[in-house]
Amino acid sequence: MSGKTFAQKAIERASGTRDLVPGQIVDVYPDLYMSHTASWRCIKTLEGMGVTELYDPDRIAMVMDHIAPAVTTKNAADHKLCREFAQRMGIRHFWDVNAGIAHVVLMESGLIRPGELVIGTDSHSTIYGALGAFGTGVGFSEITATWVTGKLWLKVPDSVRIEIGGALPPGTYPKDIMLRLIGDLGADGLTYCSAEFGGSYPGSMSVSERMTFCNLAMEMGAKNAYVEPDEITRRYLDEAGQPRDRYQELLPDEGAEYREVISLDASALAPQVSVPHSVDNVVPVDEVAGTRLDQVFIGSCANAKYDDLEIAAQVLAGRKVAGHVRLIVTPASAAVMSRAAASGVLGTLIEAGALITNPGCGACAGNGGVMTDGERTLSTANRNFPGRMGSYESEIFLGSPATAAASAVRGVITNPTDLMTEVSS
Amino acid sequence: MNMAEKILARASGRRAVEPGEIVVADVDRLLMHDLSGYLTGQVYDREVNRPVRYPERVVMVFDHHFSPPTEQQAVVLETNRAWARRHGINLLDCGSGNLHHAAVRGGFIQPGMIVVGSDSHTPVHGALGALGVALGNDSHAGTVLPYGKAWFKVPRTVRIEVSGTPRPGVSARDVALWLVAKIGEGELNYAALEFAGPYVKELAFWDRWLFPLLCVDLGAKCAYVEPDEVTEAFVRTLPGGSVDRLERSDGQEAESVLRFDVGDLEPQVACPPTVGDVRPVAGLAGHPVQWAELGGHGGGRLEDIAAAARVLDGRRVHPRVRFNIVPSSREVFAEAVRAGLVLALHQAGATWFPPSTGSNQAYNMGALAPGEAMISTHARNFPGRNGSPEAEMYLASAATVAASAVAGTITDPREVAA
Numbered sequence: 001m002s003g004k005t006f007a008q009k010a011i012e013r014a015s016g017t018r019d020l021v022p023g024q025i026v027d028v029y030p031d032l033y034m035s036h037t038a039s040w041r042c043i044k045t046l047e048g049m050g051v052t053e054l055y056d057p058d059r060i061a062m063v064m065d066h067i068a069p070a071v072t073t074k075n076a077a078d079h080k081l082c083r084e085f086a087q088r089m090g091i092r093h094f095w096d097v098n099a100g101i102a103h104v105v106l107m108e109s110g111l112i113r114p115g116e117l118v119i120g121t122d123s124h125s126t127i128y129g130a131l132g133a134f135g136t137g138v139g140f141s142e143i144t145a146t147w148v149t150g151k152l153w154l155k156v157p158d159s160v161r162i163e164i165g166g167a168l169p170p171g172t173y174p175k176d177i178m179l180r181l182i183g184d185l186g187a188d189g190l191t192y193c194s195a196e197f198g199g200s201y202p203g204s205m206s207v208s209e210r211m212t213f214c215n216l217a218m219e220m221g222a223k224n225a226y227v228e229p230d231e232i233t234r235r236y237l238d239e240a241g242q243p244r245d246r247y248q249e250l251l252p253d254e255g256a257e258y259r260e261v262i263s264l265d266a267s268a269l270a271p272q273v274s275v276p277h278s279v280d281n282v283v284p285v286d287e288v289a290g291t292r293l294d295q296v297f298i299g300s301c302a303n304a305k306y307d308d309l310e311i312a313a314q315v316l317a318g319r320k321v322a323g324h325v326r327l328i329v330t331p332a333s334a335a336v337m338s339r340a341a342a343s344g345v346l347g348t349l350i351e352a353g354a355l356i357t358n359p360g361c362g363a364c365a366g367n368g369g370v371m372t373d374g375e376r377t378l379s380t381a382n383r384n385f386p387g388r389m390g391s392y393e394s395e396i397f398l399g400s401p402a403t404a405a406a407s408a409v410r411g412v413i414t415n416p417t418d419l420m421t422e423v424s425s
Numbered sequence: 426m427n428m429a430e431k432i433l434a435r436a437s438g439r440r441a442v443e444p445g446e447i448v449v450a451d452v453d454r455l456l457m458h459d460l461s462g463y464l465t466g467q468v469y470d471r472e473v474n475r476p477v478r479y480p481e482r483v484v485m486v487f488d489h490h491f492s493p494p495t496e497q498q499a500v501v502l503e504t505n506r507a508w509a510r511r512h513g514i515n516l517l518d519c520g521s522g523n524l525h526h527a528a529v530r531g532g533f534i535q536p537g538m539i540v541v542g543s544d545s546h547t548p549v550h551g552a553l554g555a556l557g558v559a560l561g562n563d564s565h566a567g568t569v570l571p572y573g574k575a576w577f578k579v580p581r582t583v584r585i586e587v588s589g590t591p592r593p594g595v596s597a598r599d600v601a602l603w604l605v606a607k608i609g610e611g612e613l614n615y616a617a618l619e620f621a622g623p624y625v626k627e628l629a630f631w632d633r634w635l636f637p638l639l640c641v642d643l644g645a646k647c648a649y650v651e652p653d654e655v656t657e658a659f660v661r662t663l664p665g666g667s668v669d670r671l672e673r674s675d676g677q678e679a680e681s682v683l684r685f686d687v688g689d690l691e692p693q694v695a696c697p698p699t700v701g702d703v704r705p706v707a708g709l710a711g712h713p714v715q716w717a718e719l720g721g722h723g724g725g726r727l728e729d730i731a732a733a734a735r736v737l738d739g740r741r742v743h744p745r746v747r748f749n750i751v752p753s754s755r756e757v758f759a760e761a762v763r764a765g766l767v768l769a770l771h772q773a774g775a776t777w778f779p780p781s782t783g784s785n786q787a788y789n790m791g792a793l794a795p796g797e798a799m800i801s802t803h804a805r806n807f808p809g810r811n812g813s814p815e816a817e818m819y820l821a822s823a824a825t826v827a828a829s830a831v832a833g834t835i836t837d838p839r840e841v842a843a
Contacts (some may be wrong), residue, residue, distance in 0.1 A: 334776070368493065372499040
C-alpha cells in the first residue's frame with residue numbers, strides 16, 4: 001500500500017481502525033465537540049428525550065459567541081439555558097458571551113491539539129487544521145448525538161494537495177492567496193476533500209495566518225484543511241499551555257495519494273477581493289477599486305486576530321476613517337483585545353475613528369453591522385451571500401485587513417499598496 | 426433673577442421674567458438621539474415639511490445603537506442619516522458616545538445656552554450652566570426645527586444645598602441616588618433646581634454632572650449648578666469652548682431652599698422598580714447579580730472607569746458575572762486606553778463596548794433573561810427596560826458596581842477596596 005494522507009491517518013486514529021481508503025465510512029470518536037451559541041438547540045433536544053448522562057463532558061466545549069451579549073430576551077434565555085446546563089452537567093470548557101469566537105478561543109486555550117479530531121457546529125471548523133488537527137463542521141443533531149454516544153460516522157475524504165511557494169508581495173496577505181484559490185477552484189472545487197497545504201509558503205506562516213487559510217478552505221467545500229505542524233505550531237501550543245508530550249503530530253506520508261496537486265506562486269499575487277454575491281467571485285482589487293462603501297468590517301474567525309488588527313492599525317495610523325464610512329472592528333477574542341490594548345493597536349484604531357466592539361462573531365453572524373437596502377460593506381470575513389449582513393439589496397465585498405483599512409480611509413474600495421506608497425513618498 | 430430666569434429673559438428678548446410667565450425663547454441647541462430623532466424627523470417631514478431654520482444648532486447622536494442588530498434598526502439609522510444630510514444638521518454616528526456626553530465633548534454645549542432635547546435627561550447640561558430642558562418630539566418638529574424657538578413657563582427656583590464631607594468610599598453618585606429618595610420622585614414638579622452648597626461646589630465637573638441628571642426623577646423642569654471657576658476651566662477644554670454667554674444669579678433668593686448633610690451617608694443602591702427606591706448598600710448585600718455595567722447617562726465617565734480599576738486592582742470579575750464597560754464618549758475610550766485602564770480592566774475580566782448608551786433599553790445589548798439581575802451606573806431601573814420584566818436592575822456607583830462584579834453579589838465597595 002502506498003503512503004497515507006493526513007486525513008487517512010487522522011481518521012484511522014480517531015476510529016481505531018487501519019488501512020482506510022477514501023470513500024470508506026467509519027465511526028470515529030472525536031476528541032472534542034465544539035458548539036456555539038446555538039447549543040440551546042441541542043440541550044432542548046436532549047431534555048425532550050429525557051437524556052441525563054453525557055458520554056464525556058470534558059470533550060464538550062461550548063462558547064457563546066454568535067449573539068453576544070443578548071439583544072433580545074430570547075437570546076438572554078438561550079444563553080442562560082446553556083450556562084446552567086454546563087454547570088449542571090459538569091462541562092468545564094464553557095466560555096460565556098465575553099470570550100470571543102469559539103474557534104479562536106479554543107485554539108488559544110490549548111484545547112486543539114495536532115492529530116486530534118474535532119467536530120464543531122460551525123462550518124468553519126476546518127480552521128483547526130491550522131494546528132494540524134482534523135476539524136470539520138457538523139449539524140446540531142449530529143453533535144447532540146455525539147454528546148451522548150461519543151461517536152459519529154465519517155466518510156474518509158479524498159485529499160488534495162495545495163503547494164504554495166514564493167513570497168507575497170507587499171500589501172498582499174494570506175487572505176489574498178485564499179481568495180485567489182477560491183476564485184480559481186470555485187465554491188465547490190474541494191467538495192468533501194481534505195485540503196492539505198504544503199510548500200514553502202505555508203511553512204513560513206504564523207498559526208494565525210494558517211487559521212485564515214484553513215478557515216477559508218471551507219469556502220471551496222473542503223471537509224477539513226491542514227497545515228503540517230512544525231516548530232511554529234509547537235511554540236503556539238507551548239504558549240497555550242499544552243505540553244509537547246500531550247499530542248502526537250500526524251504528517252502525510254511521502255507517497256500519499258492525492259486526487260489532485262495544485263501549485264500556486266505567491267509572489268505573482270496582487271490583493272484580491274471577493275465581490276457580491278458569492279465567495280468564489282474573485283477579482284484583483286484594482287478591478288473594483290473606487291467602489292463606494294458605507295461600512296467596513298474587520299472581524300470574524302477568518303481575519304480578526306491580533307496580527308490582522310495590527311495590519312489594519314499600520315494602515316490607519318495617523319489617518320482617519322472617511323466621513324461617510326462606519327469602520328467596525330470586532331476582535332476575535334478577549335486575548336486579541338488584550339494584546340491590542342497593550343500594544344497601542346487599539347488606541348490607534350480608536351483615534352482613527354474605528355468603532356471597537358466586544359470580542360465575538362459580531363457583524364459576521366448578523367449581530368450588529370446590519371445593512372439596509374443599497375448599502376455596501378467591505379468585510380474581512382468569509383462569506384458574502386445576499387442577506388448575510390441584513391438586506392438582500394445590500395452588498396458584501398471580502399478582502400484582507402489591509403484592503404479593509406485602506407478602503408475605510410478612502411471610503412471606496414482601495415488597493416492597500418496605494419496607501420503604502422503614500423507613506424513612503 | 427435666578428439663573429434660569431436670566432437665561433429665559435435674554436432668550437425671549439425681555440429685560441426680566443418672573444416665575445409663572447410664559448415666554449417664547451430662542452433655542453440655541455437641539456439634541457436628538459437615534460430613536461427620538463427618527464420620530465421627530467417623521468413628524469417633521471409629514472406635518473411641517475420645510476427647511477430647518479438653523480440646521481447648525483441641531484445635533485443628532487446615534488447612541489442607543491452602536492451596530493444595528495436587525496434590518497429594521499438599520500433602516501432607522503439610514504433614514505436618520507439621510508434626514509441629517511438633507512437638512513444639513515450635525516450628525517454623530519455610532520460609536521461617538523452617549524448623547525449628552527458626546528454633545529458636551531463635541532463642543533456643542535456652552536454656559537448660558539438654551540438646550541432642548543427629546544431625551545428626559547437633557548437637563549444635565551445645567552452642569553455647564555446651560556438651561557437644559559426636555560421637550561417632546563412634536564414640540565421639536567413644530568417649533569424648534571422650523572423657527573428655532575420654543576415656549577417655556579418660567580419655573581420657580583428651588584435651591585438644594587448640600588453640605589458635609591462624605592466618608593471614604595462614598596461617591597457623588599451615592600449622594601445623587603440618595604437625594605432622589607430624600608426629596609422624593611415627582612416632588613419638585615416644574616421647578617428649576619439649583620444644586621449648591623459646599624459639597625457640590627467642591628466637586629469636579631464630571632461629579633457635578635450627576636446632580637442635574639436627577640432633574641427628571643424629581644419632576645423638575647431644569648437643574649443646574651451655578652457656573653463658577655470649575656465650570657469655566659472645564660468649558661475652556663472643549664472645542665470652541667466659550668463662556669461669553671455665561672449667566673449667574675444676581676443674588677435673587679430661591680423660592681425655597683432644601684438642605685442636606687451627607688456626612689453620615691453610606692453607599693446607596695436604587696432598587697427596582699423605580700429610581701426613588703434607594704437603600705443603603707448594606708441592606709442589599711448578598712443579593713446575586715449576573716451582570717454589572719458601567720455606562721449610561723450616570724456612568725461611563727473616566728472617573729467611573731478609574732474607580733472600577735481601583736476596585737479591581739489585583740482582583741478578578743467573578744466567574745459567574747459579566748462586567749460590561751461602556752465609555753460615555755469616544756474621547757473617554759481613547760483617554761482610558763492611554764491611561765492603561767482598558768487593558769487593566771479587560772485583564773481583570775471586564776468586557777469593553779463601543780461608546781453609546783450601552784444596555785439602556787437593550788436596543789443593541791443588555792437584554793436580561795427572567796431571573797437575572799444587573800447592577801449598573803445607568804439612570805433607570807424600570808422593570809422590562811432591559812429585556813424580561815422578570816429581570817432586575819439595581820443602580821449604584823461605579824465602585825459598588827465593580828465591587829459587586831468581583832463578589833457576584835451586591836457588595837459595599839469599602840469591603841473590597843481597602
